[in-house]
Amino acid sequence: xxxxxxxxxxxxxxxxxxxxxxxxxxxxxxxxxxxxxxxxxxxxxxxxxxxxxxxxxxxxxxxxxxxxxxxxxxxxxxxxxxxxxxxxxxxxxxxxxxxxxxxxxxxxxxxxxxxxxxxxxxxxxxxxxxxxxxxxxxxxxxxxxxxxxxxxxxxxxxxxxxxxxxxxxxxxxxxxxxxxxxxxxxxxxxxxxxxxxxxxxxxxxxxxxxxxxxxxxxxxxxxxxxxxxxxxxxxxxxxxxxxxxxxxxxxxxxxxxxxxxxxxxxxxxxxxxxxxxxxxxxxxxxxxxxxxxxxxxxxxxxxxxxxxxxxxxxxxxxxxxxxxxxxxxxxxxxxxxxxxxxxxxxxxxxxxxxxxxxxxxxxxxxxxxxxx
Amino acid sequence: xxxxxxxxxxxxxxxxxxxxxxxxxxxxxxxxxxxxxxxxxxxxxxxxxxxxxxxxxxxxxxxxxxxxxxxxxxxxxxxxxxxxxxxxxxxxxxxxxxxxxxxxxxxxxxxxxxxxxxxxxxxxxxxxxxxxxxxxxxxxxxxxxxxxxxxxxxxxxxxxxxxxxxxxxxxxxxxxxxxxxxxxxxxxxxxxxxxxxxxxxxxxxxxxxxxxxxxxxxxxxxxxxxxxxxxxxxxxxxxxxxxxxxxxxxxxxxxxxxxxxxxxxxxxxxxxxxxxxxxxxxxxxxxxxxxxxxxxxxxxxxxxxxxxxxxxxxxxxxxxxxxxxxxxxxxxxxxxxxxxxxxxxxxxxxxxxxxxxxxxxxxxxxxxxxxx
DNA sequence: ACGATTTAGTAAATCGTTTAAGTAAGAGAC
DNA sequence: GTCTCTTACTTAAACGATTTACTAAATCGT
Numbered sequence: 001x002x003x004x005x006x007x008x009x010x011x012x013x014x015x016x017x018x019x020x021x022x023x024x025x026x027x028x029x030x031x032x033x034x035x036x037x038x039x040x041x042x043x044x045x046x047x048x049x050x051x052x053x054x055x056x057x058x059x060x061x062x063x064x065x066x067x068x069x070x071x072x073x074x075x076x077x078x079x080x081x082x083x084x085x086x087x088x089x090x091x092x093x094x095x096x097x098x099x100x101x102x103x104x105x106x107x108x109x110x111x112x113x114x115x116x117x118x119x120x121x122x123x124x125x126x127x128x129x130x131x132x133x134x135x136x137x138x139x140x141x142x143x144x145x146x147x148x149x150x151x152x153x154x155x156x157x158x159x160x161x162x163x164x165x166x167x168x169x170x171x172x173x174x175x176x177x178x179x180x181x182x183x184x185x186x187x188x189x190x191x192x193x194x195x196x197x198x199x200x201x202x203x204x205x206x207x208x209x210x211x212x213x214x215x216x217x218x219x220x221x222x223x224x225x226x227x228x229x230x231x232x233x234x235x236x237x238x239x240x241x242x243x244x245x246x247x248x249x250x251x252x253x254x255x256x257x258x259x260x261x262x263x264x265x266x267x268x269x270x271x272x273x274x275x276x277x278x279x280x281x282x283x284x285x286x287x288x289x290x291x292x293x294x295x296x297x298x299x300x301x302x303x304x305x306x307x308x309x310x311x312x313x314x315x316x317x318x319x320x321x322x323x324x325x326x327x328x329x330x331x332x333x334x335x336x337x338x339x340x341x342x343x344x345x346x347x348x349x350x351x352x353x354x355x356x357x358x359x360x361x362x363x364x365x366x367x368x369x370x371x372x
Numbered sequence: 373x374x375x376x377x378x379x380x381x382x383x384x385x386x387x388x389x390x391x392x393x394x395x396x397x398x399x400x401x402x403x404x405x406x407x408x409x410x411x412x413x414x415x416x417x418x419x420x421x422x423x424x425x426x427x428x429x430x431x432x433x434x435x436x437x438x439x440x441x442x443x444x445x446x447x448x449x450x451x452x453x454x455x456x457x458x459x460x461x462x463x464x465x466x467x468x469x470x471x472x473x474x475x476x477x478x479x480x481x482x483x484x485x486x487x488x489x490x491x492x493x494x495x496x497x498x499x500x501x502x503x504x505x506x507x508x509x510x511x512x513x514x515x516x517x518x519x520x521x522x523x524x525x526x527x528x529x530x531x532x533x534x535x536x537x538x539x540x541x542x543x544x545x546x547x548x549x550x551x552x553x554x555x556x557x558x559x560x561x562x563x564x565x566x567x568x569x570x571x572x573x574x575x576x577x578x579x580x581x582x583x584x585x586x587x588x589x590x591x592x593x594x595x596x597x598x599x600x601x602x603x604x605x606x607x608x609x610x611x612x613x614x615x616x617x618x619x620x621x622x623x624x625x626x627x628x629x630x631x632x633x634x635x636x637x638x639x640x641x642x643x644x645x646x647x648x649x650x651x652x653x654x655x656x657x658x659x660x661x662x663x664x665x666x667x668x669x670x671x672x673x674x675x676x677x678x679x680x681x682x683x684x685x686x687x688x689x690x691x692x693x694x695x696x697x698x699x700x701x702x703x704x705x706x707x708x709x710x711x712x713x714x715x716x717x718x719x720x721x722x723x724x725x726x727x728x729x730x731x732x733x734x735x736x737x738x739x740x741x742x743x744x
Numbered sequence: 745a746c747g748a749t750t751t752a753g754t755a756a757a758t759c760g761t762t763t764a765a766g767t768a769a770g771a772g773a774c
Numbered sequence: 775g776t777c778t779c780t781t782a783c784t785t786a787a788a789c790g791a792t793t794t795a796c797t798a799a800a801t802c803g804t
Binding site: 016059061062064065068075076077079086087089090091093096097099100101104114116130131132134151155156256285312316328 | 431433436439441447448449457458459461462471473478484487488489500502503504506526528683684688700
């Protein structure tokens with residue numbers, strides 16, 4: 001069988017040897033070859049060696065993983081479903097840290113980690129979730145109303161929900177987003193700031209970009225967005241300020257560039273905010289950028305608080321005050337809960353993982369610098 | 373069938389419905405149900421609807437991916453083999469960007485991306501490569517002498533090598549590491565620096581940490597390390613300086629902390645270097661740290677050049693002079709070459725991808741600042 | 745009304761393993 | 775010498791789908 005390649009070259013389609021051919025070569029049954037690989041105690045060492053020798057001769061690299069998976073009833077991989085195109089996931093340090101945790105859990109269990117492509121919003125191919133050869137799913141970062149969640153659940157394989165509304169019988173891991181956000185806002189308020197601005201990433205799957213009114217905030221289907229906003233709000237209202245007067249800019253993504261744009265809009269308003277709360281460090285980085293462009297120095301002219309405490313946060317100038325969140329642990333916990341389910345155990349959902357305000361140099365009392 | 377869970381709870385093992393059961397429920401053959409999912413044109417729309425209805429009733433979520441994979445002869449995923457434990461991969465922004473590219477290529481082809489766990493050096497479980505249900509491998513960041521490379525090749529599935537010595541019949545993608553490194557060193561030399569220091573990540577699988585002599589440098593089995601060192605060397609010798617006198621510190625990893633330690637050692641030598649070449653931006657970040665600790669300002673007292681041009685490089689203070697390398701494109705190209713092979717095409721290995729020196733603020737003539 | 749074509753569906757082989765159950769031969773106990 | 779255990783294999787049935795080749799019925803042109 002020949003194929004014609006891109007450059008006209010032909011390529012022989014390699015036929016891989018099977019367990020049967022190896023068996024025939026050695027003169028034993030297929031079961032014995034299988035045992036040579038899977039249960040060495042079932043045959044004599046000499047025969048085992050002969051099997052391996054024959055395998056080498058035939059270019060047989062061991063049992064086919066797919067066939068084995070079918071027979072054994074599992075595929076040896078856990079899937080992570082991520083809302084955005086796969087490649088966006090990697091662009092966000094927080095998501096990467098989460099994956100790091102999941103991968104660690106997978107590794108512990110000798111499982112592979114399959115990143116499930118959840119293609120672009122339009123032309124979304126939900127089949128990816130249905131066609132992924134995995135033993136379970138970790139659902140991360142999907143909107144509460146994303147059909148992919150149900151699709152995954154319908155597969156009837158173990159699932160762990162991350163930052164999703166809890167569902168009966170499905171373990172989930174949550175973060176104390178409200179508490180962290182609240183602490184961040186309280187910190188600013190305690191410093192004396194009264195004119196706040198908020199830079200948010202997507203609130204719902206139909207991110208529009210622009211100021212988000214209360215209605216839009218309430219409807220937010222991305223859990224972390226809604227929860228963090230709630231936390232800010234609680235702190236603000238506790239101080240007696242009106243939450244409704246604080247501009248919340250909904251960016252269409254989570255990159256520094258978007259934070260830059262968002263902060264630009266906020267800063268252009270009258271009166272302009274003396275402090276900005278960003279829903280992520282990536283966005284906060286963009287706020288720094290926006291401030292610099294306008295000749296505003298942080299924290300003298302503008303205080304900035306992020307969320308996530310990614311590694312870079314401690315290296316910025318000034319270091320970013322932010323809300324620490326155990327990203328890696330979150331992934332690790334989710335991954336381990338999935339593994340536990342695969343073992344037939346029924347893990348309990350842990351209490352929301354703690355967040356913690358980390359005060360660095362990007363926040364100060366308003367007007368601390370120039371003659372503001 | 374019942375299992376006892378961690379907390380004593382029991383969990384029913386869910387038996388998923390099969391295509392046969394759905395067929396029986398509808399009163400048709402299994403083939404027809406299969407067609408309902410895979411070739412809608414083979415049956416009447418009404419029957420198709422009845423099939424789906426029955427599937428819903430029975431909780432059948434569509435053909436089992438593993439069984440389908442077996443029959444079709446492919447698994448629908450590409451594997452990425454990475455040397456370090458999986459979780460380290462994510463800690464390095466450059467690796468993450470590479471993965472981003474691969475994932476994009478996979479996504480284009482409707483394939484999943486399987487991260488293959490290549491456990492710790494000791495107790496390394498090479499079976500992971502043999503047991504991964506993938507249609508092909510992208511080999512990334514492995515030492516030239518890593519047995520995993522052969523193991524992957526033995527599977528007789530398409531493989532793409534990244535930054536590996538070329539092998540007959542195996543497409544590979546390479547970077548112009550030599551050129552980039554050379555440009556970096558020439559830049560420093562051109563500025564007038566004569567006392568250079570180099571901070572490298574692992575040279576071989578047995579990274580020892582400490583100054584690496586010429587012998588050790590020559591033996592380096594991590595290709596990027598060796599190539600970059602070669603580039604520096606070429607520039608240095610061209611200027612008439614003796615490469616052998618330039619201290620090269622081999623760190624045991626690629627995190628900023630390791631760069632900090634390495635730079636500490638270099639800076640403590642007499643005479644101390646006026647400029648440091650780091651093999652990665654991550655390490656360069658650590659060099660910044662080390663300089664700060666010692667009251668050295670960059671670039672006045674110490675010039676620093678990185679390698680990779682990760683996003684953070686443009687945001688540091690001062691912005692990092694570094695060598696740009698198209699990480700995402702590298703992954704994309706590798707991924708697409710793998711996909712091409714899966715289609716039976718025989719892709720040609722492209723010319724080494726270009727690198728480019730990006731001069732920012734971390735380099736200046738020696739003694740440009742204080743009275744050095 | 746005839747043969748040719750199309751449509752809608754089926755039967756059965758097959759993908760490459762694993763594993764439960766079975767067997768034959770040799771070892772040890774008495 | 776018989777009986778029971780091991781040891782070292784083998785047989786054959788899954789695992790859950792896809793696909794090729796085939797058939798029966800409906801449709802069509804003339």
